[in-house]
Amino acid sequence: VRCQLTPPQRPLQTSAVLRRVSDEQKKEPLASSSQQEFDSHPADHQPEQEPQGPRPSYTGQGGQESEDYESEEQLQHRILTAALEFVPEHGWSAEAIAEGAKTLGLSAAAAGMFHGDGSELVLHFVSQCNTKLSELLEQEQKLVQLGKAEKKPTDQFLRDAVEARLRMLIPYIEKWPQALSILLLPHNIPSSLNLLTSMVDDIWHYAGDQSTDFNWYTRRAVLTGVYNTTELVMMQDSSPDFEDTWRFLENRVADAMNMGNTANQVQSTGEAVVQGLMGAAVTVSNAESGWVVRA
Amino acid sequence: VYQVFESVAKKYDVMNDSMSLGIHRVWKDILVHKMNPSPGTLLLDVAGGTGDIAFRFINYVRSVRERQLQRRLRHHQNLSWQEIAESYQEDKFKSLGDSQVVVCDINKEMLKAGKQKAQDLGYSEGLSWVLGNAEELPFDDDKFDVYTIAFGIRNVTRIDLALEEAYRVLKPGGRFLCLEFSHVSNPLISRLYDLYSFQVIPVLGEVIAGDWKSYQYLVESIRRFPPQEEFKAMIEDAGFFKVDYQNLSFGIVAIHSGFKL
Numbered sequence: 001v002r003c004q005l006t007p008p009q010r011p012l013q014t015s016a017v018l019r020r021v022s023d024e025q026k027k028e029p030l031a032s033s034s035q036q037e038f039d040s041h042p043a044d045h046q047p048e049q050e051p052q053g054p055r056p057s058y059t060g061q062g063g064q065e066s067e068d069y070e071s072e073e074q075l076q077h078r079i080l081t082a083a084l085e086f087v088p089e090h091g092w093s094a095e096a097i098a099e100g101a102k103t104l105g106l107s108a109a110a111a112g113m114f115h116g117d118g119s120e121l122v123l124h125f126v127s128q129c130n131t132k133l134s135e136l137l138e139q140e141q142k143l144v145q146l147g148k149a150e151k152k153p154t155d156q157f158l159r160d161a162v163e164a165r166l167r168m169l170i171p172y173i174e175k176w177p178q179a180l181s182i183l184l185l186p187h188n189i190p191s192s193l194n195l196l197t198s199m200v201d202d203i204w205h206y207a208g209d210q211s212t213d214f215n216w217y218t219r220r221a222v223l224t225g226v227y228n229t230t231e232l233v234m235m236q237d238s239s240p241d242f243e244d245t246w247r248f249l250e251n252r253v254a255d256a257m258n259m260g261n262t263a264n265q266v267q268s269t270g271e272a273v274v275q276g277l278m279g280a281a282v283t284v285s286n287a288e289s290g291w292v293v294r295a
Numbered sequence: 296v297y298q299v300f301e302s303v304a305k306k307y308d309v310m311n312d313s314m315s316l317g318i319h320r321v322w323k324d325i326l327v328h329k330m331n332p333s334p335g336t337l338l339l340d341v342a343g344g345t346g347d348i349a350f351r352f353i354n355y356v357r358s359v360r361e362r363q364l365q366r367r368l369r370h371h372q373n374l375s376w377q378e379i380a381e382s383y384q385e386d387k388f389k390s391l392g393d394s395q396v397v398v399c400d401i402n403k404e405m406l407k408a409g410k411q412k413a414q415d416l417g418y419s420e421g422l423s424w425v426l427g428n429a430e431e432l433p434f435d436d437d438k439f440d441v442y443t444i445a446f447g448i449r450n451v452t453r454i455d456l457a458l459e460e461a462y463r464v465l466k467p468g469g470r471f472l473c474l475e476f477s478h479v480s481n482p483l484i485s486r487l488y489d490l491y492s493f494q495v496i497p498v499l500g501e502v503i504a505g506d507w508k509s510y511q512y513l514v515e516s517i518r519r520f521p522p523q524e525e526f527k528a529m530i531e532d533a534g535f536f537k538v539d540y541q542n543l544s545f546g547i548v549a550i551h552s553g554f555k556l
Contacts, residue, residue, distance in 0.1 A: 072536055075556060098333050106468025106556075107440040108333050113537055113554060116331055 076113060079104060080124040084172075091175050092118035092182055119188050122179045123195070129168045130199045136164055137206040154207055155253050161203045162227055162253075163246055166234055170242075177235055200224050222259065226252045310510070313499050320347075322548050323445060326474045327351040329541070329550060330441055334360045334392025339439040339464060341429050341457075342447020344405030346412055346422075349396040353421055356394040363392075391421045397439075399427040430456040434464045441465075445474040449520040458533035465555045471535055477542070477549035478522035484545045492517070523549050 070078075083100025090096040094116050098108035114120045143149040152160065169176055183192040200223045229252060234245045311319045327348065332338065334356050340348045400406050406424050413422060427433045429444070429451050442461045451457045461471050479485040492514045500510025521529065523540050526549075530538045535553030542549050 072556065094331060095333065101468055104468075107466040107470070108336060108468075109330075109440045109466075109470040110468035110554060110556075111333075112329075112331060112470050112552070 076120075077124065079106070079110065079113075080121055081128070083121055084125060087121070087172055087175055092122050092179050094118060097121055117182065117185070119182055119185065122182045123188065123191055125172075125179070126183070126192070126195050129165060130195060130202070132168065133161070133165045133199065134202050137161060137202065141206055141208075151208075155257050157207050158203065158223065158226070158253050158256075159246075159249055161206070162223075162230060162249055165199070165227075166231060166245070169231075169234070173234070180231075180235075196224065196227075200227065222256045226256060310500065310504055313503060314496055314510075318544065319446075322474060322543055323347050323351055325543060326443065326445060326472060326550055327355050329552070330355075330443070330470070330472060332356055332359075332394065332441065334363065334394050336394050336440045337438070338394070338396045338441045338443065339432075339434070340396060340398045341427075341432070341442065341444045341461075342400055342450065343398040343443070343445065344400045344402065344409055344447075346398055346409040346418075348443055348445050349398050349409075349422060350413070350416065350418055352396055353391065353394070353418055356391055360390060360392045360394075395421045395423070397423045397425055397434075399425045399429075399432065401426070401428050430460060432460045432464055436463050437466045438464050439466060439469060441470045441472065443472045443474070446476070448473055448475055449516050455529060455533065458530055458535075462534045462555055467555055469555045471530065471551075471553040471555070473526075473530075473551045475526075475549060475551070476517040476520060477526070477540075477546055479546040481545055484547075488547060523551075526551055 079097065079101050081100075082103045083097045085103075086096040086099040090099065094111050094114065096118065097114055097120075098111040101110040102108055140149065144151050172179070182188060197220065200220055203223060204219055226249070230245060230249045233248045234242060237245045239245075315322075330352070332352060332355060336356065338349070338352050340346075340352070343349055398406070398409060400409070403426060406426060410424055413419070425433065429447070430453055442465055444457075444461075448454060448457060458471075465471065479488055496514050497507050497511045500513075501507040504510070520526075523542070523546070527538050527540055530551055530553045534555065536556040538551065538553040540549045540551045
């Protein structure tokens, strides 16, 4: 048991690695919940994360110094972001991460901090895309609130949101099938599923759809289906600027909207049937009692 | 300690095999796999006397390099014959891709045995042999990508100094890997292990290497070594980050890993 009262905040070493957090930090979004989720991707044998490196003190913990140095996680994020540039060449792999580390002035051995199969790189990328999407939608919403833009009808909104999100894959489209298979690995499924559902929830949140055609679960499921199928179509699309994909998307969203009407119709038909049955039951019981009275 | 290894040097490999029933090879393989070195890596193997880790490293890097080259060739589909021929030639000279191992040991006899073994097995390029003390390494700062010490650190008098030296010679981002005997927590295995260590090993030492005392010393040094968590704390004290350990064979052996960040 280590009894260190005040471990002098150990700043990450050397100028190559360490950075004045102040400027960069403002731009980096505060870890969204989805990011935190896969961040506590435990090294299998660490009982728990010891607060070893100094944490960015948003809560104004220590003196000036602690705010200026970055933590291990932040460094890991920086490495992964740098690694993205090497994905087209090396795929989603430890090699890409090693190259990324090298651009930051670190030894390629730093890639040993991550899983050997590139999982963290893919998850990091997906999380980054989701964050970018949220920011985009947030900005659009602001414009609408300020009256500078029109509020889009739901189907248009969904189409644009999904298209914007899928366009972020374009630079990596060749290696995207590999990324998908990594996301489907059993040990990644909790994280990838989480990222997917929070993205879908986000989109619906900004869609601000108050209609009662769908209930919450259906909405989630429908949009997830639309997104996933469109993504798969995009993998195989060779049309200029993916026009086929966007057309497919348009059709799927239209289907989704119509589904709402069908559901309504089913509901009213159902009601009618029930009423009919009720009526029949009443008639029969009246007839019965009529019988009794007669007899 | 010096004398122990002087007498042990020649029979070192044989003793290792018989003591651990050959499993030490697996442990060392796992170590290099965990390292997952890419071509171009500069490795410092301390107390690496007979070169086990070094040779495995070279094999690993060679096969990674081969795969890389194959992949690259597959992509170069539109080259002229001239260009292809040129690329073959150039790659032949870089079968290791600039990777290098420096084997450092305090003991001349161990180094000699290692050099001989390298010759016998046909390892020539990418290897250097340096005489040195783990507590005071004869290298500059920030030089190596990976520092390994396999079954060597328990023989160092001041472990903390060795850890600090390791930190010093590693590049930023570099990795520290230590393969060492450690603490077995499972009580049943622990009893069997103790039995084996104290009854069988010194006997083997006498029979195979004619040296009971050295192997008695060995077993005792294993028991004296700090357990996993404590060693992890020591590594952190030296300045390493993301320190963790992996138990092998129920904790008989553990691999500790840390990064200089």
